Amino acid sequence: MFAVLPSARKVLQVLTLPIIALALAACDAVPGGGPSINTGAAVPVALLVPGGSGQTTDEILAQSLENAARLAMRDLNGATIDLRVYQTGGDANTAAAVAKQAVEEGAKIILGPVYAASANAVGNAVSGQNINVLSFSNNASIAGGNVYVLGPTFQNTADRIVGYATSQGKQRFVVVYGQDSAGTAGRDAISTAVQSQGASVVGSVGYALSQQDVIAAVPQIKEAVESNAADAVFMTTDTASALPLLSQLLPESGVSSETSQFMGLTRWDIPSQTLSLPGVQGGWFALPDPSASATFSAQYQSAYGGVPHPIGGLAFDGIAAIGALVSQGQSNALTGAALTQGAGFRGASGIFRLLPNGSNQRGLAIATISEAQVSILSPAPQSFSGLGF
Known part of the structure; x- marks a missing residue:
């Protein structure tokens, strides 16, 4: 079940396939910038992907993002999402145009696009229409206002x-x-x-x-x-x-x-050949929650027969957050105040939360390399109440 925990202090349940997305707390936020929605009907969500650019890498990424989003939609704890996919061609002007089109066609929130310039253009294009943008960028310089970045910063x-x-x-x-x-x-x-x-x-x-x-x-x-x-x-x-x-x-x-x-x-573990370099032995780096990442990857491979793109899980995260909030049945579920609720969400690579400044925090593990193998020195946190959060 795709579930919302009633309190940030509630112990997290062990997750098994195919369930890995949930909000870590109920949405009790006051209304902020964003639309009012009818949670009793399917909520229109626009997914902006870089397809149509003619670049093979963009097409692969676009398909992985859509796959991951649909994977997250399989069980939304009673919430229903009407996912509408728009291709940006990896171009900022096109992204802005299709974002406007999506809002005119009823979208209540925009998930994507990938590239920072496109995300910035989309945010500007729909800012006057009270629509929030959950971009796949990791560039915090574009975050703020109605634009949030989901990528690790x-x-x-x-x-x-x-x-x-x-x-x-x-x-x-x-x-x-x-x-x-x-x-x-x-x-x-x-x-x-x-x-x-x-x-x-x-x-x-x-x-x-x-x-x-x-x-x-x-x-x-x-x-x-x-x-x-x-x-x-x-x-x-x-x-x-x-x-x-x-x-x-x-x-x-x-x-x-x-x-x-x-x-x-x-990350010093990608590609795997790096692990054999003598100088990196004993070095420290951060990586997403290995258990959550493995669970998502297994889900994805089972559903689509291949591995997800390295950032494909961000689309899963976006749908996880949207679905968990909508499932609470509140008309203000997609406002800025709701999206930035402090307890955060659980997604493809562990816990994450959006910040009021448009950036994000993700629960990361600390790893080291010893004899060309990765080992975890400090596990990824399972809530935002510890490890300095």
């Missing part, structure tokens, strides 16, 4: 990792970041997280995105660590960029997790 990840690190006694951080928009956004998220935990960023080393510049940054990182007695090195890079090189060269220079704990803002 740098800030949420940084907060979780730094919270764990300080609980293990780490207090002096050196931040290593790529000098592009993602890298600098990651650097800022880490700095904010460190400050909020009462720890210190004692050094910050950036590098241009070239092999030569990464190599040149290694002595600077070593100097920053040693001269400031840093006990943690927090890297923004991912496995497709500088992580393989940094994880090789830093230990060769005398800096490793044995001397100053390595940690990463991105």
Whole structure:
């Protein structure tokens, strides 16, 4: 059963297939920005996907998002959703146009689109019509007003990792970041997280995105660590960029997790070949609740015969939240106040909640790598009452 728990303090039940989506508390929020709905009838929900762009990757993603949304609709605890799918072609102008069309055709909330520019355009296009947008973007800079981002954010990840690190006694951080928009956004998220935990960023080393510049940054990182007695090195890079090189060269220079704990803002277990890199052994990173993620993946494969796209589960999450709120039978179920109820929801990769500023928090596990295997150091929280939430 797709169920809503009556209280944030109620113990969560063990979930078995095919049930993994529920709200963590009843919706008792006061009305905010958003439409009034008739919960006794099917609620029209517009799903905006990047199909129609001509790009194979967009078509695969579009299908996975629709599949995941329909998977979540199988049992909504009495709520009924009328899912209407619109293709954006991955284009911001098209996304804005179909969003307007969807609202004219009766949509009460918009789920999607994927890309930040498109999500921003959609939010602007329907802002005067009292419609909220649950986008699949992870770019918190577009969040706010009637636009919410469902994608995992740098800030949420940084907060979780730094919270764990300080609980293990780490207090002096050196931040290593790529000098592009993602890298600098990651650097800022880490700095904010460190400050909020009462720890210190004692050094910050950036590098241009070239092999030569990464190599040149290694002595600077070593100097920053040693001269400031840093006990943690927090890297923004991912496995497709500088992580393989940094994880090789830093230990060769005398800096490793044995001397100053390595940690990463991105997942170090994807692709699996990364796990065999000597330099990442003992490093820390965050990942979604492994149990919930495995349950969703098994559901999806059973229903559709293939694995979901890495962000396909966000559509499941959106329907999970909408369905759980609508099932309460309140006309204000899709207002901003209802969507941001503090106890949050449970979806494809564990607990999550939307924040009044349009961003989100997700319950993440802390993992490490040992002998090319991932092990969990701190499990994902099962409610927002612990682990610093």
